[in-house]
Amino acid sequence: MRASVSTAQDLGMPAIYLHLLAELLRSIGVDEQDLLLRVGLDPARLDSTDLRVSQPQASEFVTRAIIESGEPGLGILLAKELKLPLHGALGTAVMSSRTLGDALELMTRYLTLRVPHLQVRKRENAGLACYQVTCDVDLGPLHGFIMDAMLFGCVSMGAQLTGSVVDGLKILRRGPEPAYFRRFRSQIPVPVEFDATENALVVPAARLAMPVRFTDDQLAASSRAQCEEALRQLTEDAGFSCRVRRVIETSHPFPPKLARVAGTLFVSERTLKRRLQEEQASFQQLVDEVRLDRAGDLLRNSGLNLSQIADALGYADAANFTRAFKRWTGTSPSQYRTQADRSATPAQQALAAD
Structure with missing residues (x-):
């Protein structure tokens, strides 16, 4: 049985993601400042790549954002705004990798730094590399939002890394297709298969050798070391x-x-x-x-x-x-x-x- 968000170890959520979501809410006509203040968050403090917001507050803000915007597809909208530099040292390490496979390996190892309680496991079969995304807590109504932002964000970031959408890439989603997804299907440049047995990113194994446009070996080494230190500190700061x-x-x-x-x-x-x-x-x-x-x-x-x-x-x-x-x-x-x-x-x- 999985723990709930309120009882699980609280590693916090990077404040910059809530800042980005607040800007998105403003663009669709929601008073994001009022919403943040009602949750008890200071809007001026969220534009930071260093601060982390407690998970209960982050969960409350996202839940209210979905309800008050009337947009259950907020996770997909947020995914479009996720630029690699927003992900701190992990974003820098990913951008400076040599290949797409190296970048995905970094995501697999250090995802906890950006999205606590999500894990990525890789397996290869029949020429395909499958990156399964699982969660060790019960996210309740936030599950769809988190998976939308994570998986569709990976599609966008793959294109940022290689210069175009990765050919042959597809997304697997557990459960039936939600009604709101029909409005977004034409905007998503890869196939999405619902009623799958897992949430996953699937890419032809041969594509893992694709070069990254921003390769920098020295920067890759230093930013990976920063990720290791950040992961150690995050674990100690629990x-x-x-x-x-x-x-x-x-x-x-x-x-x-x-x-x-x-x-x-x-x-x-x-x-x-x-x-x-x-x-x-x-x-x-x-x-x-x-x-x-x-x-x-x-x-x-x-x-x-x-x-x-x-x-x-x-x-x-x-x-x-x-x-x-x-x-x-x-x-x-x-x-x-x-x-x-x-x-x-x-x-x-x-x-x-x-």
Whole structure:
């Protein structure tokens, strides 16, 4: 029996995907800002390749997006927008691979970095390579959305890598063809077979030798090393305090109340405090860590004055923020900003001026 999303290990979802979905919603007339705020997500924090959103919040946002847009084919629409650079180090590693087969091998190994709980298994038979996609949790109504985005996104990314749609490629889907798919069939450049025994990408084995347009051996090696490190860190960061921090990092309003974070993670306030104590952490400590990270970023990379930064971080005034920042760092915000300006490169200074 598979676990549910709410009870499975929460590795988070890359925030950039929700940002992309929000932009897609806006293009079809949905007030994406209002929807994000109702889920408790800060729209300004999602445009990041580094942050991850807690899976309960990501699931709630996607579910509401499908309902309020009235578009069950959102996963297919999102797949069209998935450009390789959006996938972080994995996207870079895939783009710099030598062959299509190498790129698919990277996807098989590192998919967890981008879509937690999905696994890809490869097998070859009768001249065909089959990449079966399975999920170790019960996604419920999100299953179709995730599989649409994953499989149709692979078709699009294969074309990005080789310069054209991979000849002979096809998609297998479990279950009957959903009614909404008829509206999209003519837009999908490969055969899609429903009522299959698995969800899979099938490609002629000979096509795996197709060269990738952006091959760069040095970049491939360095980005693969980044993927290995990211996978190790993601696995180590699976503790409860990391789950709490993910919610804090992307919450609106900031800082979030303890009760709201507990509700997002489906635990009581008492349980949240106890589980943090077991990991030698506290809710306030995590809030302060996020505040410090945000404060440093705003001081280095924005033109906001101290009062505006204090407001963004949830302080009553600049004096309270200044005292807290000095307690954390031993220097005042103004001194920190001056030092950062002096050490910035000319290019960084030009970006900050913009």
